[in-house]
Amino acid sequence: xxxxxxxxxxxxxxxxxxxxxxxxxxxxxxxxxxxxxxxxxxxxxxxxxxxxxxxxxxxxxxxxxxxxxxxxxxxxxxxxxxxxxxxxxxxxxxxxxxxxxxxxxxxxxxxxxxxxxxxxxxxxxxxxxxxxxxxxxxxxxxxxxxxxxxxxxxxxxxxxxxxxxxxxxxxxxxxxxxxxxxxxxxxxxxxxxxxxxxxxxxxxxxxxxxxxxxxxxxxxxxxxxxxxxxxxxxxxxxxxxxxxxxxxxxxxxxxxxxxxxxxxxxxxxxxxxxxxxxxxxx
Amino acid sequence: xxxxxxxxxxxxxxxxxxxxxxxxxxxxxxxxxxxxxxxxxxxxxxxxxxxxxxxxxxxxxxxxxxxxxxxxxxxxxxxxxxxxxxxxxxxxxxxxxxxxxxxxxxxxxxxxxxxxxxxxxxxxxxxxxxxxxxxxxxxxxxxxxxxxxxxxxxxxxxxxxxxxxxxxxxxxxxxxxxxxxxxxxxxxxxxxxxxxxxxxxxxxxxxxxxxxxxxxxxxxxxxxxxxxxxxxxxxxxxxxxxxxxxxxxxxxxxxxxxxxxxxxxxxxxxxxxx
Amino acid sequence: xxxxxxxxxxxxxxxxxxxxxxxxxxxxxxxxxxxxxxxxxxxxxxxxxxxxxxxxxxxxxxxxxxxxxxxxxxxxxxxxxxxxxxxxxxxxxxxxxxxxxxxxxxxxxxxxxxxxxxxxxxxxxxxxxxxxxxxxxxxxxxxxxxxxxxxxxxxxxxxxxxxxxxxxxxxxxxxxxxxxxxxxxxxxxxxxxxxxxxxxxxxxxxxxxxxxxxxxxxxxxxxxxxxxxxxxxxxxxxxxxxxxxxxxxxxxxxxxxxxxxxxxxxxxxxxxxxxxxxxxxxxxxxxxxxxx
Numbered sequence: 001x002x003x004x005x006x007x008x009x010x011x012x013x014x015x016x017x018x019x020x021x022x023x024x025x026x027x028x029x030x031x032x033x034x035x036x037x038x039x040x041x042x043x044x045x046x047x048x049x050x051x052x053x054x055x056x057x058x059x060x061x062x063x064x065x066x067x068x069x070x071x072x073x074x075x076x077x078x079x080x081x082x083x084x085x086x087x088x089x090x091x092x093x094x095x096x097x098x099x100x101x102x103x104x105x106x107x108x109x110x111x112x113x114x115x116x117x118x119x120x121x122x123x124x125x126x127x128x129x130x131x132x133x134x135x136x137x138x139x140x141x142x143x144x145x146x147x148x149x150x151x152x153x154x155x156x157x158x159x160x161x162x163x164x165x166x167x168x169x170x171x172x173x174x175x176x177x178x179x180x181x182x183x184x185x186x187x188x189x190x191x192x193x194x195x196x197x198x199x200x201x202x203x204x205x206x207x208x209x210x211x212x213x214x215x216x217x218x219x220x221x222x223x224x225x226x227x228x229x230x231x232x233x234x235x236x237x238x239x240x241x242x243x244x245x246x247x248x249x250x251x252x253x254x255x256x257x258x259x260x261x262x263x264x265x266x267x268x269x270x271x272x273x274x275x276x277x278x279x280x281x282x
Numbered sequence: 283x284x285x286x287x288x289x290x291x292x293x294x295x296x297x298x299x300x301x302x303x304x305x306x307x308x309x310x311x312x313x314x315x316x317x318x319x320x321x322x323x324x325x326x327x328x329x330x331x332x333x334x335x336x337x338x339x340x341x342x343x344x345x346x347x348x349x350x351x352x353x354x355x356x357x358x359x360x361x362x363x364x365x366x367x368x369x370x371x372x373x374x375x376x377x378x379x380x381x382x383x384x385x386x387x388x389x390x391x392x393x394x395x396x397x398x399x400x401x402x403x404x405x406x407x408x409x410x411x412x413x414x415x416x417x418x419x420x421x422x423x424x425x426x427x428x429x430x431x432x433x434x435x436x437x438x439x440x441x442x443x444x445x446x447x448x449x450x451x452x453x454x455x456x457x458x459x460x461x462x463x464x465x466x467x468x469x470x471x472x473x474x475x476x477x478x479x480x481x482x483x484x485x486x487x488x489x490x491x492x493x494x495x496x497x498x499x500x501x502x503x504x505x506x507x508x509x510x511x512x513x514x515x516x517x518x519x520x521x522x523x524x525x526x527x528x529x530x531x532x533x534x535x536x537x538x539x540x541x542x543x544x545x546x547x548x549x550x551x552x553x554x555x556x
Numbered sequence: 557x558x559x560x561x562x563x564x565x566x567x568x569x570x571x572x573x574x575x576x577x578x579x580x581x582x583x584x585x586x587x588x589x590x591x592x593x594x595x596x597x598x599x600x601x602x603x604x605x606x607x608x609x610x611x612x613x614x615x616x617x618x619x620x621x622x623x624x625x626x627x628x629x630x631x632x633x634x635x636x637x638x639x640x641x642x643x644x645x646x647x648x649x650x651x652x653x654x655x656x657x658x659x660x661x662x663x664x665x666x667x668x669x670x671x672x673x674x675x676x677x678x679x680x681x682x683x684x685x686x687x688x689x690x691x692x693x694x695x696x697x698x699x700x701x702x703x704x705x706x707x708x709x710x711x712x713x714x715x716x717x718x719x720x721x722x723x724x725x726x727x728x729x730x731x732x733x734x735x736x737x738x739x740x741x742x743x744x745x746x747x748x749x750x751x752x753x754x755x756x757x758x759x760x761x762x763x764x765x766x767x768x769x770x771x772x773x774x775x776x777x778x779x780x781x782x783x784x785x786x787x788x789x790x791x792x793x794x795x796x797x798x799x800x801x802x803x804x805x806x807x808x809x810x811x812x813x814x815x816x817x818x819x820x821x822x823x824x825x826x827x828x829x830x831x832x833x834x835x836x837x838x839x840x841x842x843x844x845x846x847x848x
Contacts, residue, residue, distance in 0.1 A: 174388030177348060178449070182402035183375035185368070196392045333739035334710075439596070468595035468766065470824035473810040477823060495739065498812040502821050525814055539740040541747070541769030543811050545792045549773050550748045 015272030018265035025262055029081035037061060038072035040079040040232050045070050049248040065250045067240060073251060076232040077258055083233045084262065087148055087217040088210035094152035095213075096206045099159025104198065106160070107167025108190045118164070121157045129154050130219060137225045147220055151213045158212075159205055166198040200277045207270030211263035218259055234259050286321035287359055287457060287489045288345065293318040294353035295337075295344055314340045316513040317354065322457075322506075327483055327490040329504030329521065331497060331536070337513040338493045342459045345491060346378040347371055359456060376406050379450040383462040385442035389434040395420075395445050396430035402453050419448040423478060440471035444478070451482065461493045476503050497540055501525055509533050558626045559583040560727050560760040561607065566620030567843070568602060568611065568784075576602050576615055578785040578839050584728065584777075587758040589751075591775035591792075593765055595807075599784035600764045604730040607762070609641055625727060642673035646721035648750070650733040652713035656705040663701035666720045674724055688719035691756075692749055711742040715749065722753050729754075732764045747774055768811050772796055780804050783836050802828045 028035060038061075047070040053063050064073040106117040133150045140146035170176065171194060179189045214234070221235025234255045241252025296311040303309035314337045322328050332338040343349045345356065347363050355364045363374060382388035389398055399419045403409050416430055423444040434442055443463060450458050460479065464472040480503060483490055494500055500507055501521060508518040509532070517530045528534045541549070561584040568577040577599045584590045592600040605611045607622055609629075622629045624644055629637050646669075649655040656665060663682065670681035682701075689697040692715040705713060714734065721729050731750065735743040751774060754761055763775055771778055771792070778795045780787040780803070788801040799805045806824040 174382040174384060175390040178380065178382060178388045179390075179401070180348060181346060181375065181378065181380045182449075183372055183405045184401075193390055197390070333741065469768070469807060469810045470595060473812075473821045473823040476812075476821060496812075497740075498814045501814040501816075502812040535741060537814060539744040540814055541744070541767070541773045542813055542815060543768040543772050543796065543808060545772045545796050550744075550751050 012272050012276065014268050015276065018268035018272060021261055021265045022269060025081055025258070025265075026085055028078050029085050032078045032082055036072075036075035036078045037063070038075045040071060040075040041230055043069040043071055049244065049251075051248070052250050052254075064254050065248070067237075067251045068244050068248065073237075073254060076237060077234070077254060080232045080234045080237055080255065081258070081262075083144065083231060084214045084217060084259075086144065087151065088213045088266070091148045091151035091155070091213040091217075092206055092209040094148065095155040095209055096159050096202065098152065099156035100163045100198075100202050102156070103160040103163030104167050104190060104195060107164040108171050108194055109186070110168070110171075114164070117160065121160050124154075124157045130216070133216060133220060134223065134225055137220060142225060147217055150220075151216050154216075155209060155212065158209065159202070162201060162205055163198055166201050167194055170194045170197045200274045203277060204270040204274035207273060208267050211266030214259065214263055214266070285324065287324045288320075288322035289357040290321070290345070290354070291319050291357075292354035293341075293344065293351050293356065295340060295349060296352045297340070297349075314513050315344065315351075318510075318513075318515055319354075320508060320515065320518060322489060322491060324489050325483070325487050326506060327479070327492050327504045329500035329507040330491055330493045330510060331495065331500050331507060332510035333495060333536075335512065336510040338495075338510050339461055340513075341510070342380075342461050342491060342493050346380050346457075346459050347374075348380075376402070376453040377456040378459075379453065379455040379457065380459045380461065381443075381446045381450045381463045383465060385439070385446045386434065388446055389442060391434055393433070394430065395425075395432050395434075395437075398445060399449050399452050402449065406453060408453065415452070419452050422451060422482070423448045438471075439467055440474060443467065443471075443475055447475075447478065447482070451486065451488075454486065455488070457489045457491070459491050459493070462495070463492075464499060465494065465496065472499070479503065497525075497536060509536070557585060559623075560586045560588075560625060561762065562621075562623040562626075563603070563607075564621050564623075566603070566606060566617065566622065568599075568606060568615050568617045571614055575618075575840070575843065576784045577606070578783070578836070578843070580620070580781075580784070580786055582779050582786070582789065584760045584762055586727065586760055587754075588777060589754060589761045589763055589775045590777040590779060591763045591765060591771040592779050592781060593768060593771050594781035594787075595766060597783065598781040600766075600781050601732055602784070604647070604732050604762060604764055607641070607728075607730060608645060608647060609637060639673065642669065643724065644727045646724065646726040646729045648714075648717055648721045648729060648731040648734045650736055652710060652717050652737070653705065655717060656713060658705050660704070661701070662703050662705065662708070662716055666701075666716065666723065669720070669724055685719065685723055688723050689716075691722070691753065692716075692719045694719070710738060711746065714738065714742075714746050718746070718749060718753065722757055722759065725757065726759060728760045728762065730762045730764070733766070734763075735770065736765070736767075743770075750774065768807060780807070782832055785836060785839055787832075803832055 047059060047062065047066050048068050050059050050062055050066045051057055052065045062072050064077065066072055102117050106114040132154050136150040136153060137146050140149060176189055176193055179193050184192070217233065218235030218238065221233040222239045224239070237255035238252060241255065245252055293315055294313060294317050295315040296313045298309035299312040300309055318341065330338050330341060340349065344351050347366065351364055355362060357363070358374065358378070361374070363371070396416045399416050400409070400412055403412070403415060409415070417427055420427060420429060425441060425444050425448070429437070429441070437445065446463070464475050467475060476499065479490065482488060492500070492504055504521050506519070507521045507524050509516040509524070509530070511532055517524060517528065517533045524533060525537065528537060538552070564581045566577050566580040567575055569575050580603060582590065592603060594600045602611070602615065606617060611617065624640060627640065629641070632640060663685070666685045667678065667681035670676045670684060671678060686697055689700060694700050694712070694715055700708065700712070700716065708716065734750070735746050738746060747770065765771060775792050777789070778792050779789045780801065782803055788795065788799065788804050790800070795804065796808070799808060803824070806828045809822040810824055812821045
């Protein structure tokens with residue numbers, strides 16, 4: 001008897017740790033106006049460069065200290081999370097929709113649709129991505145929308161490539177032929193038979209892409225090409241922190257930690273979800 | 283032959299040869315089927331036997347029109363299927379069913395067994411009393427009702443193949459193509475599936491084309507046999523005639539190469555014919 | 557005469573404690589072909605893997621000894637064992653395509669064992685495999701030596717693997733379903749080749765297969781397995797003429813024969829399967845007792 005199906009669902013530590021951090025960070029971001037202890041934009045030059053709470057000279061209520069203009073770092077981090085998550089969800093979803101659809105079509109239909117889509121992907125991928133993003137934002141103008149569009153425009157190819165390969169493998173399975181025998185049309189087969197089987201990969205990639213989107217947004221902020229307003233972003237915080245690294249290391253380090261944990265969690269969540277949703281044991 | 287189900291005349295089929303595809307430009311065509319003509323009698327199992335490269339699977343896929351012939355004609359129940367488009371084929375699809383070699387790959391991993399069997403019924407709007415129809419389909423192939431809610435990975439190889447048969451028969455088709463359906467199975471499971479197919483053929487008045495590389499299995503199951511080599515028919519006729527008095531050297535060679543389960547120290551030393 | 561291979565009470569388990577091999581004991585005498593026959597899950601390939609020391613990482617040998625030429629493999633250090641097994645046991649694998657590295661030339665793959673385990677120099681190793689390629693009737697051996705695996709046909713690749721297996725004059729060859737992937741006509745040629753080589757070199761072979769037809773033609777001794785347990789062992793003519801165990805009889809009845817005009821084929825009956833389950837349960841019971 002095949003013993004595969006008896007494999008129990010083990011409690012997946014990685015999945016829960018990653019999911020836990022993301023939920024926590026997301027909740028903070030969503031509830032920022034109520035949770036953040038201070039106005040992230042309120043300056044108070046008398047309280048500039050205060051260290052975090054455990055150090056000497058810390059001010060009660062300013063837990064992670066302040067930046068050179070005396071703005072509360074914790075509040076800025078929490079508000080920065082709002083933008084990070086917004087970019088992550090919007091840009092990754094857009095890239096996923098475009099990339100997966102084209103990848104599915106290329107992989108399943110093959111022939112000339114595949115040749116056209118694959119060539120476009122090849123050309124697209126030969127631009128250096130960060131430069132491409134900077135160029136795009138420069139053309140579109142700064143702002144949240146431009147950042148999201150830029151990331152989606154660059155990163156759909158990642159979905160397209162992987163999903164195309166997966167769809168090709170699935171299309172060669174006999175159940176696809178068997179659906180034709182059952183009288184299903186080509187598009188019906190693609191959506192009902194092939195798509196569910198590439199879904200675990202799409203979910204994993206989507207999660208990974210959210211992490212990547214946050215990084216790209218941070219890079220754009222760092223080079224001052226993200227949103228134009230004074231709203232705090234993690235990349236922007238890192239850029240500011242870099243200027244005062246010797247006087248106030250915390251302004252650089254705390255946003256970096258938030259960025260690092262969030263991006264890592266997204267990639268771990270993707271892997272964990274893929275395993276979770278893929279009990280199929282090919 | 284009086285009123286055959288299939289009449290196939292000078293069937294040729296070429297496919298692109300990916301192994302010789304140049305870096306740029308299309309792959310050259312290679313002729314897999316080189317002009318086959320035969321008829322398939324109704325309510326009988328016809329064996330199609332050949333070694334790898336004989337074109338037997340390609341022939342099967344042309345018969346159920348998953349592939350389009352490049353030449354010749356395929357007439358099914360009096361209608362010409364040779365060059366019908368996918369949409370024109372649709373009314374015929376329910377009568378042209380197929381059981382696959384590898385049930386692992388032919389059953390969608392994300393669907394329950396009930397779902398898999400119901401799909402063709404839904405597609406043709408034949409759902410009447412679905413639970414009962416599924417129960418009947420499972421019963422027909424000797425699977426317990428509890429299997430309806432399971433997935434393919436929860437089944438053994440023989441059980442998966444039974445699901446494949448249940449799905450093919452759900453629409454009560456006129457014709458079923460069975461492509462190497464027992465070659466991955468243990469002998470005891472193979473014996474069960476052969477007995478089942480034999481019984482279903484008689485009960486349901488099916489016409490079956492049974493593709494196999496195993497002559498012993500063909501002998502057990504089929505009334506007629508077609509021997510293929512390199513896309514051409516070497517010999518065809520009643521199974522007992524072909525086995526008892528093969529007319530072609532290749533058929534003799536094939537038969538002589540089967541190791542019978544009888545100890546014989548000289549068998550290996552015998553030169554094969556040709 | 558010392559058997560070339562002796563296995564005593566070999567048991568192996570999966571992580572849950574379920575046994576894939578149950579107290580397997582068997583001998584292979586020098587120059588003899590012993591067939592291991594059974595259906596999937598019978599543990600027949602596991603025995604070959606245990607001898608070669610390549611059990612899957614999830615499978616653990618929990619009892620029993622394997623003697624190669626009287627030498628207890630369990631008593632040796634891992635590196636000594638690897639050298640002893642490497643020099644005396646060879647494998648003819650099932651799938652000739654995956655058994656060969658697609659990106660290396662045939663010649664260099666064939667000489668690997670001679671150079672690395674036996675310490676021969678390259679010239680001597682190549683002389684030896686040229687000789688073997690002649691023996692397996694490969695005509696343009698120089699081209700084959702320079703080829704990559706995908707440039708050869710399935711039957712040709714299997715010939716190369718047979719030549720490689722015999723090159724170091726091993727005492728024992730484990731042949732793991734070597735003809736399952738081949739067409740019948742090619743299968744016959746390959747079986748004949750293995751039999752001829754085996755006689756010339758007086759090598760013992762442990763021939764793993766699921767096909768009773770192949771068993772009848774190639775082996776002198778037969779071990780029938782079910783669920784990791786030995787069901788019956790006998791000489792080949794005795795086994796087919798007068799099978800002792802109900803399961804062996806059932807397997808023979810389930811095998812179709814082209815020369816049988818009635819072509820009766822009978823699936824293994826439920827009472828036989830029930831009997832087998834009882835035997836497995838009794839064996840498990842004895843095992844638990846043994847563990848205490």
